[in-house]
Amino acid sequence: MTLRSTAALALSSLLCLAPLASAQDSEPNNDPRIDPTTGRDTANWPLPPTFDHLHMKLDMTFPDMSEAAFTATQTLTLAARGTPRSTISLRAGPGIEVQSVTIAGQPVDFTKSRDLLDIRLPAPAAVAQAFDVAITYVCDFSANRGIGLTHSKPRDEGSPTDQAVQVHAQGEAEVNHLWFPCHDFPNEKLTTELIANVPEGFEVLSNGRLVSKQSTPDARSIVHWSQDLPHANYLVTLVIGKFSIVNIGGDDTARPGLPMAVWTPIGTEDNVKTVFSSTPAMVAFLERKLDEPYPWAKYDQSIVRDFNWGGMENTSATTLYRQAANATERGDEDGLIVHELGHQWFGDLMTCKGWKHLWLNEGWASYCEAMWDEQYANAEAAGLDPLKTGEIAPASEAGRKAYQRTVLGFVRRQRGGNNAYAPVYPSIVSNRYRNPDENFSKSDDVYSKGAIVLHMLRSGLGDDVFWKGVRLYIDQHKFTHVETDQFRRAFEEVSGRSLERFFDQWLIRPGLPRLDVDLTFDDATSTLTVAAKQTQRIDKLNPAYQFSLPLLCRFEDGRHQYVYLDVKGRDAAANFTLPAKPTQVSVDPTLTIFCANRITKPLAMWMNELRDGPSLFAQVAAAEALAAYQGDEVLSLLAHAAADESLDPVVREASLASLTGLEARRIAASLGSIPVQLGARAMVVGR
Ligand SMILES: [Zn+2]
Known part of the structure; x- marks a missing residue:
């Protein structure tokens, strides 16, 4: 099922900000998992198929x-x-x-x-x-x-x-x-x-x-x-x-x-x-x-x-x-x-066995949007008519970009609106709802976060293993009802990996990690220092996420090298000796970990990445990060990027948005505080 329009989306994202109960902590009488009066379990269980x-x-x-x-x-x-x-x-x-x-x-x-x-x-x-x-x-x-x-x-x-x-x-x-x-x-x-x-x-x-x-x-x-x-x-x-x-x-x-x-x-x-x-x-x-x-x-x-x-x-x-x-x-x-x-x-x-597993329907249907965009661009790049070919078109740079554009749309929908935490908010895989229709508009959105989880699985396992897992899942479960564990097991079977933590972190618990990452490079020792801090709510029901954060270092001579930061608790840090000073260090450029990142690194790296980042994800992150900087050099770079037809439209849009924000701040700063009418509301900028 698909939501009707952007207005409906906006409404649903507003609705999903409202928790199931007014609970703000995990005290038993404020816990939406039980009815405070009767003590009854508020979960919904499947209708018995007698x-x-x-x-x-x-x-x-x-x-x-x-x-x-x-x-x-x-x-x-x-x-x-x-x-x-x-x-x-x-x-x-x-x-x-x-x-x-x-x-x-x-x-x-x-x-x-x-x-x-x-x-x-x-x-x-x-x-x-x-x-x-x-x-x-x-x-x-x-x-x-x-x-x-x-x-x-x-x-x-x-x-x-x-x-x-x-x-x-x-x-x-x-x-x-x-x-x-x-x-x-x-x-x-x-x-x-x-x-x-x-x-x-x-x-x-x-x-x-x-x-x-x-x-x-x-x-x-x-x-x-x-x-x-x-x-x-x-x-x-x-x-x-x-x-x-x-x-x-x-x-x-x-x-x-x-x-x-x-x-x-x-x-x-x-x-x-x-x-x-x-x-x-x-x-x-x-x-x-x-x-x-x-x-x-x-x-x-x-x-x-x-x-x-x-x-x-x-x-x-x-x-x-x-x-x-x-x-x-x-x-x-x-x-x-x-x-x-x-x-x-x-x-x-393959039908979700209960609404608890709805993401297996909606996450996948949403992911098909990214798959088609990728195929369409791949076909065009191969000189095929995308509407006439029944074949899978070979991978291309254009296809990768088209795919990333669609995934980026899912990321933006989730990143801004999902501040969920347990036990107040339901996770993706959850049977806590008052009405089954609520499952279509949770803060942990079965559509966008569901599709992002599939993207993460694909980028983590690689294309060959991922599609093998998908095909095995279909062969094993067509014409039946499916649960999330069955889906996981198909991927474990083809990958030889244990995926329980992955599924637990991204589907069984609500919310997402918010990560501050600080990157510095010491020329004297050719050492890259990476420090990361998880800033989302961390408590006994919301432990710190655990993952390996990839960082792609690119060098002047065209070489590149991945280094990985093990993140297990609130804070993580590591030093990496590199063969030379990197011109770029991109944090997780293929989005294997879905975080809301705040990254601090040298301005020159951001500027390099905006024009020549390793992925659209990295280029857009650079355009957005540059909004925090001042100076004619940054303004000029963003202005040129916004006007550069050789850059992808999403990079140009992000550059324009940052440029607009910077310009507004610069003008406001030069004039002092001015009121700006925005619709019916007055907003003061330039404070
Ligand atoms: Zn749907």
Whole structure:
């Protein structure tokens, strides 16, 4: 799932600054891990999978599209797990009114409360013996706004799509039970079949392959979709509306053989033909990179209105927000498109077993954005058409930069907003939440920090081992539910390393290290002295991080050498004898350790690194660090860097930002303290 916009991102980052409770320390009565009144554990545990859910056939009729209501017959194929069982408990929302429950045509006793349907079996169901239970119900979904099934009223103006009713589903996190009874937790998978009877003229989209589409004499349309491979209930989708269905697949694309279409508002066909033209090449690239074929029968993307998110990776049928149809340039929505496509593997094929492991969905989908940017630039650098090639393009400097630009975006989102510490804030891998939706907007962001962790793993293990681990993980766990430990073990198996500390530091505990690094060089002894201090909160629940900090020394004659500082406690220091005076010393230039660094080193090194640093990470760090310096030389360097078209855009932007800050301070200093109107607020600069 993708957040909707930068505004939503800003909101979520504001929200995630709020801890789960007002606790500011680890005193028991201020500890969000327990309820202070009752002493109860506040953690959330998975819904017990007492029945194996094998198949769902959901046959729905929408008698009048102007009403947010339908009738349905749902047939569930189930088998008891563990022990013979007498009761089937399904989550079923308040809008669902159950009329009958039958097994083999015989009525069965049931009770329906606000959110639960309990079915009492006439005799205990034997273990592993499949049986069908049929539930007939009516559903009033008029109360739903963007969750479960949403009914969008026609607009007075706009295209025929806008002027028609629209219905769309949104099941993640646990809201599909608002329109069909189900085991609404991600730790269960089943095949699903959906039949919708709607007035003629409305299109119907759901998961899997189209089985049939029939017109009836009474001007109705019956559309039957079948998802023949198991997936989780939160990924079941239904979209109804008057769409233009634009084919973006075909034999002349990078991915022949896979049906692909965009269901878009009438009148936006030209936009989506351009904007979504990357989709086939993205599919082909991910298939090769992950060494795993695209798993499903088709890949459709629908663009709906009144959608609360940017995108939702429903199995084989992604849903996207309305603005996606307004984009006009190829690339405008590539991040969103490849994110939801990446979920078809990471999320839909391998599904987090509980929201505690959501980063295995969202971190990976976010990382796919960086992977695609890298591939696109690599293809261009190799003289290939990135939209036509299905091959993995060879590595290039342009690809490395494109990849680093995207990772840098993740770093900036996390570095500024994550001041989390235990026990007040939940970590990435945590089952502490009041509502499952909170897991999408934690300070330890499953999207950006999740992707950074994958980047760190890749840069720490090297490309060969990393991709071997990814492929092993997929081979071992496709079509199943995954936990973080299973992911870790795949990488331990291929790397021969113990990764428990790595996973514990970056995923099991919240926050990130903040590191002050001081670098000095003694010409007389040719010694580099490195001193580091961890400045984040350190206490019994938040011990100092442990890692080996790489420093890349580059010399006048073009040689380079890595030295490593072992950081184990608050303070660490070491001396390194170097063959010559380095022109640059870059702290962790490939970002193997995710820190918020404050580095002190000679100005000349920063200036060298801005123009010629070993990575975009290093160059941007230099541009940002130079904002703390004064003098015409620094101003001139930043001004030239900002204007230099041979430098990467992110380096130029960072240079411009530092230059602007320096200039503002210089002017303010020359004028004394002046008030500057910034929006409605007065800000005083130059103090
Ligand atoms: Zn997502």
